[in-house]
Amino acid sequence: MASAKEIEGPVEEQLDSTDLSHMKFYSKFGRIEDISSRKANSTAQSSGSINSTKMDPETARCLFEEGAFLIFLDVPEKTEFGIDVSSWNVGEKFKGVKMIPPGIHFVHYSAVSKHNVTAPRTGFFHDFKRKEVVVKRWDRKNEGLDTLPVCAEESERYASSLQNLDPFLGAYPYDTYKRWISMSRWITDITLLRLVPTGPNGCIFAVQQLESQPYVCLSRSESPSRKRTKATLPEMKVSEETRIRFSDLSTKRLCRGAQPSDITSMNMDKSVFLDHWIADELHGSPAEVLGEVQFAFVCFLVGQVYDAFEQWKNIVALLSQCEKAMLDRPDFFLDVIGLLYFQVQEIPKDFFVDVVSQENFLTNTLQSFFAIAEHADGVDERLRSRAGQFRKYLQKMFKWDFSMESNEDAPVVVDL
Structure with a gap:
């Protein structure tokens, strides 16, 4: 386990040049052992006892001493409660989660009626600091997180009595931590500040909240x-x-006043839109693009937010049509491949198939990505090689065909 000094380091990722399934992670808690490839149809949620996590004594000791605590008071029995990619139905003695690795996590819950009807999911992101004690309270009237914060005096009282609370706290499911890091490593405090709703607790709702x-x-x-x-x-x-503040990816603003031929060119190669997004809205940080991709992915896969799925699709489609940007930003697109590699493993094989047309959205979208990365002149050889590996992996694992051209996605040429 890492020392206290090593824990401060940022998350770092390294894809082996010959094997896309080999990855090393460094979180705020230190190095996590290498990830081996998992079945592509792994589920979005783990279930079982909240105390069923198995870990070696040294890891458990370090997590207890350095990890964070979430005290969740007055949660009704049978409520569905989860953190990151795991969830459980809690018992009557449940009071929260201990041994949370420092870093950003997604806490979510759903009320369950006496007839075992589960309400739509609600969740919130929180960047847990080392040894932090976060205290929340359940609002029985509204069947969710209390909008009023727990007072500082009460929070301090619970923080000073963690040993007494220990029997009522479930251990963080450390066996799923690698999956969570692979899904969230690009999400930062800046990402959350940009995107999280402005309402109480920054809650993210699976169902739109109307007024x-x-x-x-x-x-x-x-x-x-x-x-x-x-x-x-x-x-x-x-x-x-209550609305997630996703980036506006509309192309109309840049196209306004442009010549028809320029509009055609910009829609054939959308690098201009990507560069504008990074420079003008993300303060020049390409990493924030990746952060928003992962934020949207977590919100739709774990948070069950449909609008987040649409945003995720829109960003992936944009990134797949940026020839000039691939030449200018090879390291960025290498990170895009690593990000997508882990995301596709979290979703059933037929998830992207349109029930009407039977076309696979991701196959059609990535077809453009691979055409550029593998065949365009001047592409960085590392990116060309990695794209080829990724395409072969998808073809072998999911039986996806990238050879057929989609007429629907073909660019429209504007005649002068």
Whole structure:
């Protein structure tokens, strides 16, 4: 286990040049052993007893001394509670989780009725510091996290009595920690500051939270039946403070005022849009693109947020059509391949297949990526080689065919 000095280091990733399944991780808690490839249909959630995690005594001791604690008070029995990629139905004595490795984690929960009906999921991200004690309370009336913070005095009281609370705290599922790091290593405090909703606790909801609009006077010219409909059905809209603040990937702003030929060129090679996004909205940090890809992925896979799935698809599609950027940013696109390698393993093989057209979104999208990375002139040889490995891996593991061209995704040429 790493020493206290080593724990301060950032997360670092290294893909072996000959094997995409070989990866080494360094988290805020130190080095995690090498990951070996897992079955591609691994589930998004682990289940079982919250105390079923097995680890060696030295790891357990270090985690208990250096790890963080989440005290979650008054959670009803049978509530579905989870952290990162694991979840459980808690017992009556549950009071939280101990031995949480320092770093960013996603805590989520769902109320369960007496008839065993599970409510939509709610969650929040938190960057746990070493030895931090976070205290939250369940709101029985609203069946979720209390919007009022626990007072400092009460939090300090629980922090000073961790030994007494120990029998009521479940151990962090360390056997899934490698998976979580592979899914979240690019998410930073800056990523969370940009994207997390502004509402209480920064909660992320699987179902959109609606609020009614102020009553609007009806026009005299409207029919009586329409007036009655408006009077009985309040106008609703999504609560802005609960909305995830994803980046606006609309291309209309850059295209406004451009010549038709320039618009055609920009839509054939979307490097201009990527460069604009990085320079103007992400303060010149390409890593924040990767952070948003992972943030969206976690929100839809674990948080069950459909809008996050759409954002994830849009970013992957954008990154797959950037020829000039691949020439200018080879290291960035090497990281893109590593990121996607782990993400595709978390999803069932047929997840991306459209039920109507039977076309696979990811196959069609990555087809453009591989065409550029493997065949465009001037591409970094490391990127060319890694893209070829990734394509062969997907073909072998998922039986995906990247040889067929999609007419739907072909660029539209604007004639002058």
